[in-house]
Amino acid sequence: VIVHDDVQPYQWLRTAGGVLKINDFNRAEAMLWDAKRGEYCRYRNGKVSGNYRAPEENQNLPLRETIDIYSLGNNFYCLLTGLWNHYSIEDDTESQEATSAGELPYIDVRYRRHSYGEGALVKVIELCYIYDPEVRASVFTIVHVLRIALHTHFSLVASNQLKDQAIIDEKLYDLGQIISKVKKEKK
16 A cells, blocks of 8 residues: 555646546655555654645645555545535645534535535545544545446446436435445444
């Protein structure tokens, strides 16, 4: 497992062929395997800067790969809203304190139902923002949910139902049920 350890919006590049790639692996950490315990070893970063960090990074706790998932949620938040997470807090230290206290970036309720894509992205962001790194979604769960959301979106396009609020609400409810099931399996 390799942890990128600095997932932020400006770390993404689009190739000439339209492929999205993440770059800048200067903070990356290859996690070591503990054969006795059958799990990856946690590591520490020491004092960190920036406002895209997971709560456990700000608290200098032992880290695991799910720090990238929390940061990915911040990237999706930026994509959804066009704003930085904790956009009203200019000081990184204050932003880190807010994150450590469990304060999440504000998501306007209208995003939840404005369109299927926006509503689905809000649900994915919430999966990424699970405070406890032990129960936070894995990258595989995030990819699985995004694939379901994309499939549903394309089905809505093909059936010309993108503007049907009742159908959108039903599909978002279904996605929420899938996410709830995945979260229960994780615990």
